[in-house]
Amino acid sequence: MIKVSVFYRNQSGSRFDADYYLSVHMPMAAKLLGRAVKSVTAEIGVSGEAPGTQPAFAAIAAFTCDSADDFLRAFMPVADRLQGDIPNYTDIEPVIQISNLTEFPIAPAGNADVKSR
Amino acid sequence: MIKVSVFYRNQSGSRFDADYYLSVHMPMAAKLLGRAVKSVTAEIGVSGEAPGTQPAFAAIAAFTCDSADDFLRAFMPVADRLQGDIPNYTDIEPVIQISNLTEFPIAPAGNADVKSR
Numbered sequence: 001m002i003k004v005s006v007f008y009r010n011q012s013g014s015r016f017d018a019d020y021y022l023s024v025h026m027p028m029a030a031k032l033l034g035r036a037v038k039s040v041t042a043e044i045g046v047s048g049e050a051p052g053t054q055p056a057f058a059a060i061a062a063f064t065c066d067s068a069d070d071f072l073r074a075f076m077p078v079a080d081r082l083q084g085d086i087p088n089y090t091d092i093e094p095v096i097q098i099s100n101l102t103e104f105p106i107a108p109a110g111n112a113d114v115k116s117r
Numbered sequence: 118m119i120k121v122s123v124f125y126r127n128q129s130g131s132r133f134d135a136d137y138y139l140s141v142h143m144p145m146a147a148k149l150l151g152r153a154v155k156s157v158t159a160e161i162g163v164s165g166e167a168p169g170t171q172p173a174f175a176a177i178a179a180f181t182c183d184s185a186d187d188f189l190r191a192f193m194p195v196a197d198r199l200q201g202d203i204p205n206y207t208d209i210e211p212v213i214q215i216s217n218l219t220e221f222p223i224a225p226a227g228n229a230d231v232k233s234r
Contacts, residue, residue, distance in 0.1 A: 003160050007173065022219055030221040037223055043120050043216035051185070055214045056124065068168070097172045099160035102139055104147040106154055 001038070003101040004071050006061040008092045010045055016058040017089040018044045025085050026061060032081060036074035039064045058092060068098050118155070120218040121188050123178040125209045127162055133175040134206040135161045142202050143178060149198060153191035156181045175209060185215050 008016060022042060030040040041062045045055030065071040075082075086094070125133060139159060147157040158179045162172030182188040192199075203211070 002163070005160070005177075026219070026221050030223055035223070040221040040223055042219045042221070043122070044219075046119070046185070046215045046217055048215075049213035055216065056212050057214060057216075060122075060216065068163070095173050096166035097174060098163045098165075099172065099174075099177065100163055102143070102159045102161075104143050104157040104159070106147055106152070106157055 001101045002068050003099045004063045005097050007095045008059045010055055010058045014092045020089040032078040033074045036070045037063045118218045119185050120216045121180045122214050124174055124212045125176045127172055127175045131209045137206040149195040150191045153187045154180045
């Protein structure tokens with residue numbers, strides 16, 4: 001599984017309309033990309049590691065697909081519409097990355113003692 | 118739902134041992150953090166937007182939790198063990214961010230025509 005991530009750096013003086021992004025842009029992206037995409041998420045930065053500090057990114061969108069080719073086939077026909085919507089919510093130039101995604105099993109119930117070993 | 122992300126920037130001249138990270142460090146993190154964590158993923162950077170270009174990040178780890186407090190309660194007792202393992206796979210200083218996570222519904226089967234409207 002691959003993940004296509006779209007990073008919006010948290011830049012001083014830039015604008016990012018999280019309401020528009022979450023209520024208009026991302027639902028439109030999920031709809032336009034269609035079934036090639038297995039999951040669609042958006043992260044809105046809250047803080048850095050310490051509470052109250054600035055997050056490195058204002059937002060990050062992520063799309064998982066079976067392959068980068070699958071994503072590109074779905075994305076290219078709608079790229080103009082999606083990219084044309086960006087000025088409606090931000091003036092930050094997004095950075096895009098394609099990664100290989102690995103999911104790890106989480107601890108089963110009753111295994112909490114591993115925390116204190 | 119919140120997401121704690123750990124970003125390793127892809128820096129020229131730095132090392133990142135993806136095999137160790139995926140086979141030793143991340144499974145250890147999933148085990149030590151225990152049930153406070155709802156999902157654990159790791160991304161290994163493949164490329165930027167265009168095939169063959171350098172990705173912005175060598176790797177990104179992500180942990181989803183009900184709240185930042187839940188994460189910190191699970192993380193603090195094991196922080197030394199997890200952070201002490203970092204030199205075993207990289208010399209990149211990680212950047213940590215806490216975000217609010219939103220998942221979007223994907224297009225249902227049979228709705229592929231939205232792609233070409």
